Amino acid sequence: MTSPDSTAVSCHGIRKSFGTGDTKIDVLRGIQFEAHRGEMTFLVGPSGCGKTTLISVIAGLLDPSEGKVSIFGQQLAKMTSRDQILFRRKNLGFVFQQYNLLPALTAAENAAVPLLAAGVNRSTAVKRSKEILDRLGMASRADNYPRTLSGGQQQRVALARALVHEPRLIICDEPTAALDHKSGESVMELLATSAVHPDRAVVVVTHDNRVFHFADRITHMEDGIITHTEQNPKLQAA
Amino acid sequence: MISLGLQILRYDRAKYIAMVMAIALASFLIQNQASILVAFLGMSGSQIKDVREANLWIMEPDTECFDQAKPLRDTALQTVRGIPGIDWAVPLIKVDTNARTDDGKLRTVTLLGVDGTNRIGEPRMCIGSASPIYLKGNAIVDPGGWELLFPGTSYTPGRSIRIHDQWLTITGISNASPPFTGLPVLHVSDRTAKELIRGETRTTTFIVGRTSQDPDDLSKYISRATNWRAYSREGFQTQSYTFYEGQGVPMIFYITIAIGLTVGAAFTAQTFIMFIKENARGITMLKVLGVTHGQLAVMLAAQALMVMLLGLSLGTGIAAFVTESITSIPFLRGLYIPWQVVALCSAFMALISAVTAAIGFRHVTQLQPVTVFRS
Numbered sequence: 001m002t003s004p005d006s007t008a009v010s011c012h013g014i015r016k017s018f019g020t021g022d023t024k025i026d027v028l029r030g031i032q033f034e035a036h037r038g039e040m041t042f043l044v045g046p047s048g049c050g051k052t053t054l055i056s057v058i059a060g061l062l063d064p065s066e067g068k069v070s071i072f073g074q075q076l077a078k079m080t081s082r083d084q085i086l087f088r089r090k091n092l093g094f095v096f097q098q099y100n101l102l103p104a105l106t107a108a109e110n111a112a113v114p115l116l117a118a119g120v121n122r123s124t125a126v127k128r129s130k131e132i133l134d135r136l137g138m139a140s141r142a143d144n145y146p147r148t149l150s151g152g153q154q155q156r157v158a159l160a161r162a163l164v165h166e167p168r169l170i171i172c173d174e175p176t177a178a179l180d181h182k183s184g185e186s187v188m189e190l191l192a193t194s195a196v197h198p199d200r201a202v203v204v205v206t207h208d209n210r211v212f213h214f215a216d217r218i219t220h221m222e223d224g225i226i227t228h229t230e231q232n233p234k235l236q237a238a
Numbered sequence: 239m240i241s242l243g244l245q246i247l248r249y250d251r252a253k254y255i256a257m258v259m260a261i262a263l264a265s266f267l268i269q270n271q272a273s274i275l276v277a278f279l280g281m282s283g284s285q286i287k288d289v290r291e292a293n294l295w296i297m298e299p300d301t302e303c304f305d306q307a308k309p310l311r312d313t314a315l316q317t318v319r320g321i322p323g324i325d326w327a328v329p330l331i332k333v334d335t336n337a338r339t340d341d342g343k344l345r346t347v348t349l350l351g352v353d354g355t356n357r358i359g360e361p362r363m364c365i366g367s368a369s370p371i372y373l374k375g376n377a378i379v380d381p382g383g384w385e386l387l388f389p390g391t392s393y394t395p396g397r398s399i400r401i402h403d404q405w406l407t408i409t410g411i412s413n414a415s416p417p418f419t420g421l422p423v424l425h426v427s428d429r430t431a432k433e434l435i436r437g438e439t440r441t442t443t444f445i446v447g448r449t450s451q452d453p454d455d456l457s458k459y460i461s462r463a464t465n466w467r468a469y470s471r472e473g474f475q476t477q478s479y480t481f482y483e484g485q486g487v488p489m490i491f492y493i494t495i496a497i498g499l500t501v502g503a504a505f506t507a508q509t510f511i512m513f514i515k516e517n518a519r520g521i522t523m524l525k526v527l528g529v530t531h532g533q534l535a536v537m538l539a540a541q542a543l544m545v546m547l548l549g550l551s552l553g554t555g556i557a558a559f560v561t562e563s564i565t566s567i568p569f570l571r572g573l574y575i576p577w578q579v580v581a582l583c584s585a586f587m588a589l590i591s592a593v594t595a596a597i598g599f600r601h602v603t604q605l606q607p608v609t610v611f612r613s
Contacts, residue, residue, distance in 0.1 A: 052611045061526065061608040082530065089528020100523040100610060104249030105242070116239055117529045161527075173611050 007070075008169055008201030009035040009058055014067035016053055027053045029224040031067070035169075040192060040202040040214060045221035051205045054221070055171050058203065059092060060084045072168060089117055093162030095191075097174035099154040101146040101161075107153075108133060108142040111160035118165060125164075132160040136190055152183030159190060170195050172204040176211055188214045239529070243537030244544055246517060253513045254545070257506050261549020261590070262556065264502025265583055268495050269557035272579045275491040277572055282482045283475030284415035284572070285350065285423070289330065289359045292446035293453045295474045296327075296460060299467045303478035305419050307332055309440035314466065318445045321463070323456050327447030328353040331431040333438075334421065337399045337406075339387050347383065347422045349401070351431025351441075358446060361425055365393050366410025372427045377406040380414040381571065383422025399424075401434050416572050418482065499586060506545065507594045514538075514598045518605055525607045534602050535595075542595035550587045554580060 014031035017024055027050045035041040043051050056062040057069060060076040069076055071091065076084050093114070101110045111129035116122065133142045136156045146154055155175060162170050172191065176184030188211045195202050196216075204215070212218060219229045247254055285304055286295065296318055298308040318327045331351030338344050352359045352371065360368045361378070370376040377399070379387065387408075388397055398407045406426065414423045426434070432441050449456045453470035460468035469477055514521070521534065557575060564570050 056608045056611055059526070061606075061611075085525075085528050085530055088526070092528075094526060096523075096610065100519065102246060102520045102523070104246045109242075109245075113242070113524065113529075114527050116242060117524070117527055117533065122241060 006036045006038065007034055008037045008072055009033070009203065010068075010070040011054070011058065012068045014054070014057060014064045014069065016050075016057060016062065017065045027224050028057070028064070031224070031226055033219060033226055035201045035203045036217070037168075037201050038196065038198045039216040040196050040204060042212065042215035042218045043203060043205045043221060044207055044209075044212070044218055045227075046207065049221045050224040051221055052173060055173060055203060055205055059094070059171055060088055089114065090165070091168045093165070093167040093170040093195075095155070095158050095162045095170065095172040095175045097177045099146070099151075099158045099178075101154055101157055103146050106143050106145055107138060107149065107157045107160075110146065110157055111164050113161060114165040114167075129160060129164050132164050133157070135194060136160055150183070151179050152186060155179060155183070155187045156190060159187065159194070163195060168200050170200065170202045172202065172206075174206055174208075175204065176206065176208045181210060184208065184211060239533045239537055240540040243540045246520065246537075247513070247541040247544060250513055250516070253509050253516075257509045257513075257545045258549045258552065260502050260505035260509065261546055261587055262552035264498045264506075264590070265550050265553025265587055266556045266560075267498030267501075268583045268586065269554060269575055269579055270560055271491045271494045271498070272583070273557070273561060273573060273575045274570075275488055276576055276579065277570070277574070278418065278487065279479050279482060281416055281418040281572065282478040284417050285332070285348075286471060286475050286478065288361055288415050289446050289471075291358050292448055293471045294324070294327075294447040294449050294457060294460075294468065295471065296445040296447070296457075296464075296466050296468045297443070299465060301467060303481035304332070304474070305417070305478070306481070307443045309438070310442045310445065310466070311440060312442055315442060315445055317464065318447060318460075321456075321460060323449050323451045323459075325448045325450055326356070327445050328356050328358045329428060329442040330359050330444040330446050331428055331435075331441055332443040333431070333435055334419075335401055335435070337387070337401045337422075337424070340398045340400075341388075343387070345387055345422060347387075347399075347401075347424050348417060348419065349431055349434065350423060350425050351428040352425055354427040354429055359425075361412035361414045364411040364413045366395070368410065368412070368425070370409040371425055371430070374427075374430060374433075375404070375406055376409045377424045377426045377430070378410040378412045379408055379425075380412050380416070380423040382416055382420070383424065384408070384411055386422050402436075404434055406430070406434075416570065418478075499590075502587070503590045503593070506549075506590055507597055510542070510545075510594045510598050511601060514601045518601075519610065521602055522605045522607055522610045525605065526610050531599075531603060535599050538595045538598050538602065542591040542598070546587050546591035550584055554583070 011031050011033040014028050016028040017026045019025055045051055057064050108126050108129045111133055112125035115125035130142050133139055138156050141153055175187055192214045216232045220227045298310055301307045315329050333349050334346055335349055337347045354372050371378055384393060393411050398405050412425055417423055457468035457470050561573055561575055565573050
């Protein structure tokens with residue numbers, strides 16, 4: 001069981017609608033969701049059930065129509081837009097389905113972007129990103145441009161970018177969707193070993209049931225609501 | 239973040255080069271056309287400037303510029319010399335006439351008759367000495383004039399031209415400033431000039447003089463007190479410049495400069511917006527990762543500045559090269575790019591870049607970070 005102070009992400013009564021009147025669509029309909037430090041929480045469900053909208057709300061990229069979101073005890077809704085950006089820069093890391101690497105930058109430079117955004121000087125930032133890439137088995141490809149890397153390698157660079165500034169919450173959106181099974185397995189393995197940390201929570205949106213065994217906790221969504229949450233037996237045993 | 243922005247810009251080579259070339263083209267057109275305009279209008283006062291000793295010019299009231307001068311009565315000289323404040327005054331003959339070269343070519347030339355007593359108005363020399371012109375039947379010609387009269391030949395003493403059945407021997411090449419008309423400038427003595435235009439009742443075109451008083455004040459006094467028009471040296475240069483400006487000469491240059499500005503601004507802005515739109519996903523991703531609008535503004539400003547500096551340098555370089563190349567054409571030998579033209583062009587390019595960056599920034603602020611999750 002997890003203690004209340006281990007809660008990294010807490011969503012209460014989150015509703016999100018798009019459009020008005022007849023065209024109004026309720027995407028999230030009263031979501032209660034929690035993610036905990038030291039755990040990898042999977043958010044699963046069919047396409048269109050609202051998973052991506054929920055992580056967008058958690059990341060502060062979308063404002064909920066109703067409800068309260070707390071990240072490490074802080075409510076993003078109460079922050080100014082600039083403070084939200086600075087909070088996101090410091091505390092959040094992202095891994096996307098399509099990697100979203102900048103083609104003009106090398107792997108090391110891509111991974112260094114969060115540090116550069118935080119004002120770290122270029123050489124220090126690139127040095128730090130190379131260390132992370134080394135941990136992820138990408139040292140030899142650090143100076144390569146994304147176009148010369150395979151999908152799996154690009155996703156590792158994206159993972160390095162998500163880890164380089166040591167955020168307390170990592171949000172992954174379908175990180176294995178564009179990868180073959182072997183590469184997907186490898187990326188999830190790295191995510192589990194490198195990203196999960198006692199003071200860090202990892203939220204993974206996926207519908208790839210081949211990687212469910214990496215989850216500590218799986219939250220199921222359907223039609224904008226959480227249907228149920230199940231815990232990994234290993235975690236339950238602990 | 240600045241180096242990151244520049245790296246992103248350089249990566250999209252096609253657009254990067256297109257923007258630099260647009261700025262370069264605009265810079266070149268503006269500097270080239272403005273320089274030629276300045277040079278042309280400057281040439282309107284060339285021969286006034288060349289009479290270094292005089293600071294006062296007196297002429298017929300109908301005279302509108304140096305090239306459209308009406309002759310004075312020959313008694314005017316004595317009258318002018320009697321005006322209080324005039325230190326000295328001498329006649330200067332200027333007439334456009336036809337000349338036939340010793341190999342049969344017919345050309346219109348500008349004939350300047352220099353006062354043989356005081357040698358006021360005698361030009362500086364490139365080749366040879368000015369002294370032989372005070373002997374009957376000798377003349378000196380400017381470099382452009384030589385090229386027009388004897389194309390493709392280098393100067394050789396003894397070539398001759400015929401004006402009104404009298405032969406003149408070219409004894410040297412003067413350093414006379416290129417005239418606005420583009421005609422060869424022949425310097426002869428006033429005595430030779432009078433012989434060549436015999437039959438004319440009036441031979442003195444200008445009276446040039448010097449005063450120790452303020453030449454502007456004295457010229458105003460002369461204009462009021464006599465029936466003639468008088469200017470200070472600078473005043474007459476300005477009058478000649480204004481005359482050509484009033485004839486619409488600058489209009490064609492203004493149009494070309496406007497085209498340069500429009501093409502530069504439109505093409506650069508459009509390409510930069512395309513660059514922003516094509517990199518929208520990357521920029522959105524930067525916003526998600528916590529890059530602030532301020533940092534993005536700095537990135538865009540750096541990109542616009544880079545394009546401006548490269549384009550401006552390239553355009554200025556090409557303009558300088560072209561200017562240097564065409565100054566070998568004798569009539570354009572006075573052409574140069576004034577620093578004011580470079581400064582003004584730089585200001586225009588900076589304005590184009592600033593507006594472009596501002597438009598780009600407006601697009602960037604409209605990018606929604608949440609879209610980055612859409613595959």
